[in-house]
Amino acid sequence: MKLKKFFDNFEEIVGTILFVIMFAVLVAQIVSRQVFDAPLVWSEELAILLYVYIGMLGVSMGIKYRQHVMIDFLYKKFSVRGTRIAHTVIQAIVLISLLIIIFIGIKLFQRKLIFELIALKISAGWMYASLPLVGTLMLYRFINVCFQEHKEGKFVFSPMILIENEYYSGQGEGE
Secondary structure, three states, rough: OOOHHHHHHHHHHHHHHHHHHHHHHHHHHHHHHHHOOOOOOOHHHHHHHHHHHHHHHHHHHHHHHOOOOOHHHOOOOOOOHHHHHHHHHHHHHHHHHHHHHHHHHHHHHHHOOOEOOOOOOOOHHHHHHHHHHHHHHHHHHHHHHHHHHHOOOOOOOOOOOHHHHHHHHHHHHOO
């Protein structure tokens, strides 16, 4: 139960922790530079790395809570069927985009492994790892949203129907 609650709130929990760490690093950098006249050479790179992951987790939260950018004024001009068609097309575009983010993210991660973030002395690949890692989380959240929206009748046709039918048909076989 606790694991499910953690995973259901993963973006909020991890994003908050990363934000607090980033804030502490930046405050330490300011104090170090202004008070001790000795800047922390690694702080900027770490803050950037954390910021990338925080931003990606924020996008995943937007998908989870259906708060990503929608052009509402166009939806209001469509009929009910037109709205369903537009929603289906937009969600298909989002799905394709997420798959591209994951695929390209894997390629970038592999290519950047040989480079180093000099101050942190770690591979630059870890910055690009956010794309496939959090991209996969976004895809998971997106599929959950699509299942819910399918139940609400927001699609003309949802590719999630195929996944849902396969999932539920497989459950009955083992029982």
